[in-house]
Amino acid sequence: MSEQPGGPSPALAGRAPSPGDAPATVPGWSPWRAVVGFGVVSLAADMVYEGARAITGPLLASLGASALLVGLVTGAGEALALVLRLPFGARADRSGSYWPMTIAGYALTAVCVPLLAVTPFLGAAGLTVGCLLVLAERTGKAVRSPAKSTLLAHAAGPVGLGRGFGVHKALDQIGAFAGPLLVAGVVAATGALEPALAVLAVPGLASLVLLVRLRRRTGDPLRDRVRAAGAQPAVSLLRAGRDLPRAFWSFAASSALTTAGLVTFGVISYHLVTDGLVPTAAVPVVYAAGMAAAGLAALVVGWVHDRRGARVLLVLPVMVAVVPALAFTDSWAVVVAGVLVWGAATGLQDSTVKALVAQLVPAGRRGTGYGMFAAVQGAAAVGGGALAGWLSTESVPALIAIVAVLQVAALLLLVRTLRA
Secondary structure: OOOOOOOOOOOOOOOOOOOOOOOOOOOOOOHHHHHHHHHHHHHHHHHHHHHHHOOHHHHHHHOOOOHHHHHHHHHHHHHHHHHOHHHHHHHHHHHOOHHHHHHHHHHHHHHHHHHHHHHHHOHHHHHHHHHHHHHHHHHHHHHHHHHHHHHHHHHHHHHOHHHHHHHHHHHHHHHHHHHHHHHHHHHHHHOOOHHHHHHOHHHHHHHHHHHHHHHHHHOOHHHHHHHHHOOOOOOOHHHHHHOOOHHHHHHHHHHHHHHHHOOOHHHHHHHHHHOOOOOHHHHHHHHHHHHHHHHHHHHHHHHHHHHHOHHHHHHHHHHHHHHHHHHOOOOHHHHHHHHHHHHHHHHHHOOHHHHHHHHHOOHHHHHHHHHHHHHHHHHHHHHHHHHHHHHHHHOHHHHHHHHHHHHHHHHHHHHHHHHO
């Protein structure tokens, strides 16, 4: 495959490129154009599912769901979105079907979210269908994420993994910012949830059209590589995990601790409303501000990552430790500052962290690596969320102390990873 204009692919920070990194050229489109293309697809898709997440609770409640059922369905959905990446990531590496899985995952989101608009008209079946659609949409996230991250890492190789994932995350967060605002505007104009969900069919369709165009213009070099290597035997997930480098697992353990310590926005927003710091109607605006901080942090830290190396991630445990100390005060301004730090930390977890995973895992195993990594994070998120929810009402000083201890351990593991 011939190299694209713009110079040779640089070595990845911290290690020599693996054999799969060298041919990271993009036929038809330059590497930067491909990275931006993935970002625009994610922008449109994020408008769909982040917009829906802003009103999923009220929608299910209007269909007759209890608070417990809403919590179970949304919690199970997030667990599916993370844990199921493990088998789907391994399957993508074994079959080379990165593009089909990416397209299928985005299609599930584009179809399931607008269909939620019809659930109020289904009578007694509406609640069941609504719950199944929420779970199916989150399953789509699991189907596409490892494959998409592998394709993005391949495209971003020549321009820098940190900058590539950072630009992608920034565009992604524009959608996460715009989607809830679009939904809020439609609900305010119509006084109903159904039109807001139906409108999300427009960015959903746009994401699929853009994705198909991106696929046509970039080709499928990763599948060609898998075919050239011959059929890959199916192996157990345990064996697949053992085959990944030790440094990867050290970093996964560090990331699990940061994920467990990063208080969820649901807990923070509960504090904002119950303590009377901001009105309920203002909570989506505060969330949008956190998403904007996530996009900006991903851009800045991704650029620094490619210039200074993965040491820039040492700031992540510090940011996570600061969040509860700011977010559970009695001053709305300090709490908003905590939300901005929270947003910046989430931005790094979904951008620069993925860039380091791509460096630690051989190119032909990145789908498996991303799946394993997400599964570890998912398990940590469940435990961390329960811990934060309990301690935020029982003892905020205890929560701050426990999160600080977790982040010291995360920092030590991260230092060990970087030295390895």
